[in-house]
Amino acid sequence: MFTNYVPVIVDGLVDAALIFFVAVGLTLVFSVARVLNVAHGSFYALGAYLSVVIGMWLTGHGWVVASLAALLLSPILIAVALGPLIERTLLRWTYGRPEALQILVTFGLFLVLEDMQKLIFGVQPYSQDTAVQLFGISHISGIVYLNYQLLLIVLAILVAIGLRLMLKRTRIGKLIAAVVADQEMAQTIGIDVRRIFVLAFTLGVFLAALGGALASPMIGVAPGLGAEAIVLAFAVAAIGGLGQIEGAALAAVLVGLARASAIYWAPELQPVVPYLVMVAVLLVRPYGLFGSIGLRRI
Amino acid sequence: MKCFKSIITALLLAAISAPATAQTSKPAEVDLGIFTFTSGPGAAYGVPGRNAADVVISQINASGGIGGVPVKPIYVDEGQGTNAVVAEFRKLASDSNNQVMIAALSSANCLALAPVAEQLQLPTFMWNCDTHQLFLKDKYKYVYRTNSSTVPEFVADALYLLAVKPNVKTVAIINPDYAFGRDAGLIFKQTLKALKPDVEVVAELYPKLGSPSFNTEISRLVAAKPDVIFSNFWGADLENFVRQAAPRELFTSSQVILALGESVLQSAGTLLPDGVIIGVIGDGWWKSSTAQANPQTKAFIEDYRKRFNEYPVFPSFKMANTLYTVKAVYDKALATNKGRWPTRDELVAAAKGIKVDTLTGTLALREDNDGLVDQIVGVTQKSSSYPFPIMGKMVRYPADLVTPPVGTDPIAWISKLTPTMVANAPKPGSYK
Numbered sequence: 244m245f246t247n248y249v250p251v252i253v254d255g256l257v258d259a260a261l262i263f264f265v266a267v268g269l270t271l272v273f274s275v276a277r278v279l280n281v282a283h284g285s286f287y288a289l290g291a292y293l294s295v296v297i298g299m300w301l302t303g304h305g306w307v308v309a310s311l312a313a314l315l316l317s318p319i320l321i322a323v324a325l326g327p328l329i330e331r332t333l334l335r336w337t338y339g340r341p342e343a344l345q346i347l348v349t350f351g352l353f354l355v356l357e358d359m360q361k362l363i364f365g366v367q368p369y370s371q372d373t374a375v376q377l378f379g380i381s382h383i384s385g386i387v388y389l390n391y392q393l394l395l396i397v398l399a400i401l402v403a404i405g406l407r408l409m410l411k412r413t414r415i416g417k418l419i420a421a422v423v424a425d426q427e428m429a430q431t432i433g434i435d436v437r438r439i440f441v442l443a444f445t446l447g448v449f450l451a452a453l454g455g456a457l458a459s460p461m462i463g464v465a466p467g468l469g470a471e472a473i474v475l476a477f478a479v480a481a482i483g484g485l486g487q488i489e490g491a492a493l494a495a496v497l498v499g500l501a502r503a504s505a506i507y508w509a510p511e512l513q514p515v516v517p518y519l520v521m522v523a524v525l526l527v528r529p530y531g532l533f534g535s536i537g538l539r540r541i
Numbered sequence: 542m543k544c545f546k547s548i549i550t551a552l553l554l555a556a557i558s559a560p561a562t563a564q565t566s567k568p569a570e571v572d573l574g575i576f577t578f579t580s581g582p583g584a585a586y587g588v589p590g591r592n593a594a595d596v597v598i599s600q601i602n603a604s605g606g607i608g609g610v611p612v613k614p615i616y617v618d619e620g621q622g623t624n625a626v627v628a629e630f631r632k633l634a635s636d637s638n639n640q641v642m643i644a645a646l647s648s649a650n651c652l653a654l655a656p657v658a659e660q661l662q663l664p665t666f667m668w669n670c671d672t673h674q675l676f677l678k679d680k681y682k683y684v685y686r687t688n689s690s691t692v693p694e695f696v697a698d699a700l701y702l703l704a705v706k707p708n709v710k711t712v713a714i715i716n717p718d719y720a721f722g723r724d725a726g727l728i729f730k731q732t733l734k735a736l737k738p739d740v741e742v743v744a745e746l747y748p749k750l751g752s753p754s755f756n757t758e759i760s761r762l763v764a765a766k767p768d769v770i771f772s773n774f775w776g777a778d779l780e781n782f783v784r785q786a787a788p789r790e791l792f793t794s795s796q797v798i799l800a801l802g803e804s805v806l807q808s809a810g811t812l813l814p815d816g817v818i819i820g821v822i823g824d825g826w827w828k829s830s831t832a833q834a835n836p837q838t839k840a841f842i843e844d845y846r847k848r849f850n851e852y853p854v855f856p857s858f859k860m861a862n863t864l865y866t867v868k869a870v871y872d873k874a875l876a877t878n879k880g881r882w883p884t885r886d887e888l889v890a891a892a893k894g895i896k897v898d899t900l901t902g903t904l905a906l907r908e909d910n911d912g913l914v915d916q917i918v919g920v921t922q923k924s925s926s927y928p929f930p931i932m933g934k935m936v937r938y939p940a941d942l943v944t945p946p947v948g949t950d951p952i953a954w955i956s957k958l959t960p961t962m963v964a965n966a967p968k969p970g971s972y973k
Contacts, residue, residue: 250764254757366580366620367588368777370784370809380788386763387789392756462753463781465582471753506757507764510746514718 249384251503257392259499260399264454265472266479266491267406268447274423274486275443278337281349282329283451284473285356286321290452291459291468292364293317295371298459302373310373314459318452326445334444335437353469361466368465375460395457402450403492410488419443423486478517482524484534493532494524567882571612573598573867574633576644576654577669577860580620582751585776586804586856587646590669591616593857594643596844597864607871608882615639619646623653630654634661640885641666641867646856648672648721655684664870664888668863669856671822672720673728673951676911683885685892685906687863689914691724692951693943694822695773696958697916698800699732700943701818701936702769703963705920706796711743713767713795715758717778718747725773725800728955735958743767750778759786763794773800780809787812802921803932804854810921810929817921819932824902824915825858828931830973831902838900862899866906869897905940909947913940917972937972 269283297313333352337345378390410416421429422439430436455468462468479498483490498517505513512519524532575594578587594614602611615636617629626645633639642658642665645651651670658665659681666687667675673690702709712733716722726745733740744765746758762770770791774782783805786792792814799805802819803826824831832838841861845853853861874883874891883891896905905913915937922933942962945954 247764250760254760258757361580366584368582368585368780370780372784372788375788380790384764386760387794388760389788458754461756461785463777463784465751465753465777466580467582467751468753503757506746506761510744510761514749 247384250386251507252500253383253386253388253393254506255500255503256396256496257499258502259495259497260395261454261458262475262479262498263399263492263495264402264457265451265476266483266495267403267488268450268454269473269476270480270483270486270488270491271406271450272444272447273480275419276334276338276440278334278345278349279342279477279485280334280447281346281473282352282356283349283447283476284469284471285353285360286325286448286451286469287455287458287472287476288360288464288469289321289325289356290318290455291462291464292360292369292455293321293452294456294459295369295464296364298371298373299369302371307373308377310371311377313371314374314456315453317456318449321452322445322449326448327441329448330441330444335440338440353473357466357469360469364464366466368463370463372460389461391460398457399492399495402453403488406488415442475517478521480531482521482531484528484531487531487533490531490533497524567608568610568638570638571607571610571640571871572633572636572638573612573614573864574617574630574636574639574642574644575614575860576617576619576626576630576642576650577646578620579616579618582777583620583646585780586669587619589804589854589857590646590860592845592849593841593853593860594864596841596848597861600841600844601864601868607868608875608880613638617644619650623647623650626650627653627657630657631661634663640664640883640888641870643668643860643863643867645670648675649719651675655679655681658683662885664885664892666863666867666892669859672724674720674724676909677951681910683889685910686912687866687904687906688859688912689823689916689940689944690911690951691721692728692945692955693914693916693938693940694820695725695728695800696732696943696955697918697936697938698771698798698818698820699729699736700938700963700966701918701969702771702796702798703733703736704936704966704969705818705934706769707737707963709737709740709768709796711741711765711767712769712771713744713746713762713765714742715744715746715748715755715762715770715772715774715782717750717774719750721775722747722750722773726771727952729771731952731955732958735956736960736963752778753781755782755785756789759789759791762786763789763791767795769796769798771798771800775801775804780805783809783812792817801855804856806921806931807851807854807929813921813930815921815923815930815933819919819921821855821917821932823855823859824899824917824937825853825855825862826901826917826919826932826935827852827854827858829901829917829935829937831937832900835900841900858899858901862897862901862904865899866895866897866904870895902937907947911944911947913944915940916943919969919972934969935972936967936969938966942966 294313294317298310301310479494483494501516505516577590578584646669673692798818800820803821870892919932919935921930924931945951
C-alpha cells in the first residue's frame with residue numbers, strides 16, 4: 244500500500260491547475276451570457292495545436308527560448324480571432340432561448356471546430372516539449388517532477404487571483420459584475436451589455452486556449468483533446484456552482500486530488516471519479532459548492 | 542397458387558444463399574478492400590500500413606500483378622467506427638472484382654468482421670489483428686490471420702526479460718484500457734507467474750486509450766519502485782508515454798519493456814536510454830539480418846524510405862507480408878486451377894496450410910487459420926549510422942516455441958509453461 248501522500252497532492256494539484264483553466268472560462272461565460280458553451284473544449288484544443296505549431300516553428304528557426312512565447316501568443320491569437328466572431332455571429336442568437344437550443348448550437352459549433360482541426364492540423368499527434376526541457380526537473384518525495392508541472396500550479400493560482408482582482412478592482416470587471424447581477428438594470432444605466440458579452444466570451448475563449456497551450460508541452464496534441472477537456476470542465480463547473488470562479492477553483496482541486504488518489508490507490512475508479520465527486524456534491528448541494536438559487540454573483 | 546408461392550420462395554432462398562459474386566472469369570483488375578486507420582489515434586499504425594500497401598502494390602503491379610492482372614487497392618478508414626466499417630465491408634463484398642479482403646487493424650473490428658466475412662463467404666486476411674480471442678471460440682473457413690496473436694507476442698517479452706534480468710522481483714504494468722491492453726496484462730502476468738512464480742505485480746494501471754497525459758500514472762509507477770515496467774502502449778499513446786516518462790527518468794529508474802517500442806524508435810527513440818526492452822510483435826524489424834539479406838525486402842525498404850522519408854515500422858511489414866501472402870494464395874490457386882481464375886472457395890482452399898516466404902521471415906497459416914510468425918525482441922542501442930537508436934542484443938523466438946498449439950486454450954497453455962523454457966530458449970544477442 245502506497246502511504247506517501249505528498250506525490251498524490253502534487254499530482255492532484257498539477258491536474259487541478261490544467262482543469263481549472265478550462266472550467267473557469269466555461270463558468271465565466273455562463274455567468275455573463277447564461278450559455279453553456281459545449282464548444283469551449285474546442286478552444287482548449289485549438290490553443291494546444293496553435294501553441295505547438297508556433298513553438299515548433301520558432302524552435303525550428305533556432306529561437307528555442309522564444310518558443311515559450313507561443314504559450315501566451317497562441318491563446319491571445321485564438322481569443323482575438325474567434326471570440327468576437329463567434330459571439331457576434333452565432334452565440335448572440337441563442338441568448339434568452341431555451342437551454343436545449345443553446346446546447347445544440349454550441350454542440351454544432353464544437354463539431355465544426357473539431358473537423359476544422361483535422362482539416363488544418365491532420366490526424367497525427369503533435370509534440371512540442373521545449374518548455375519542459377528548459378525548466379528542468381525537481382525531486383519531491385523521491386519522485387522526479389518537471390519544474391514546468393510545478394509552474395502550472397503557480398500559474399493557475401495567479402490566474403485565479405488575477406481574475407478575482409480584475410472583477411473586483413477594475414472598471415471592466417465591475418461592468419461585468421453589474422451585467423451578471425442584473426442585465427436589464429445594467430442596460431438601463433447605460434452599460435453596453437453587448438460589448439460586455441463579447442468581452443466576457445473572448446476572455447472565456449482566452450482562458451480555455453491558455454489551458455490548452457500550457458498543457459501542450461506535457462501532452463500529445465491529437466484529435467479528441469477538446470472532447471476530453473469539455474466533459475471534465477462541465478463536471479468541475481457543476482461541482483463548483485455554475486458561474487462561480489472560487490467554486491471552479493475549489494472544484495478543480497477536489498477533482499484533481501480525487502483523480503490522483505484513484506490512480507494511486509484504486510486505478511479502476513480513475514475514469515469515473517470526477518463524476519462520483521460531482522454526484523456526491525450535487526446530492527448535498529444541488530447548485531454546487533458555491534452556487535445558490537436566485538442570487539447571481541461572480 | 543401454392544405451387545407459385547413455393548417457386549417464389551425457392552428462388553428467393555437461392556438468391557439469398559448463393560454467393561452473389563462468385564467470379565470465375567479473369568477480371569480486368571483485382572480489387573482489394575484494405576481496412577486500416579487513416580484517421581484518429583489509430584492512424585499512427587494505420588498510415589504506415591497503408592503506405593506499405595501502396596509500395597507493395599506498386600511493386601506487384603510492376604512485376605505483372607497477380608496472374609497478369611493489376612491490383613487496385615480500395616482503402617477503408619477504420620477510424621469511422623465499427624458499424625460503418627462493417628457496412629463498408631458488406632458494400633465492397635458485392636464488388637465482383639473484390640474476391641479477397643484485407644481487414645483489419647483494430648481487434649474490435651476484426652472480431653466484428655470475422656462473422657460477416659464468414660456469412661458472405663468472402664476470404665478475409667486479418668493483417669494486424671492481434672487479439673487471441675479471434676479463433677478462441679469460433680471456427681472460421683473464410684477468415685485467416687496473417688499475423689501472430691497477443692499470446693506469442695507477450696510470452697516472448699517475458700522470456701526476454703527473464704533472460705536479461707533473471708532476479709526480477711517486482712513488476713508494474715501500464716497498458717491501454719481496452720481488450721488489447723487488458724489481454725496483454727493478463728498474458729504477461731500469467732507467463733511470469735509460470736516462469737518465475739515469486740514475481741510480484743506491484744502496480745497495474747490501465748489509462749484510457751488516447752489519453753493525452755500519463756503524468757500522474759508516471760508518478761505512481763516511479764513511487765511503486767518496480768524492478769520492471771511492462772507496457773503495450775501503441776501509436777500516439779506510446780509516443781506520449783515516452784515523451785512524458787523520459788524527462789522524469791522512468792526509463793532509468795526501472796527496466797522498462799515497450800512491447801511495441803520499435804514503432805517509436807525513429808520518432809521519439811532519442812529520448813530512450815540504451816537497454817530499454819523493445820518488441821516488434823512479430824518479425825517486422827527492417828534492420829534484421831533476415832530482412833537485410835533479402836533483395837526484395839531491401840527494395841521495399843528503400844522505396845518506402847524514398848516515398849515517405851522514414852524507414853518502415855513493424856505495422857508496415859505486417860501489411861506488406863499480408864499482401865505478399867495474398868499474392869501467394871492467388872498464385873497457388875491459379876497453379877492448382879492450371880491458370881483458370883479461382884473462385885472464393887478455391888482461394889480459401891489455397892490459403893489452408895500455406896507457408897509463405899515474407900519480407901522478414903516466414904508466415905505459416907495453420908489448420909486453425911491462425912498465423913505462425915517468429916517474435917523478435919531486443920533492446921534500444923545507440924547507433925553511429927542513424928540519428929535514432931536501433932535494436933541490439935536481439936532474439937528471434939521461433940513461432941512454435943511461443944505459440945500455443947492448435948486446439949489449446951492459450952491462457953491454460955501459458956499456465957503450464959515451466960521455468961526450463963527460459964533456459965531452453967534462444968539467448969539475447971543470438972539473432973543479429
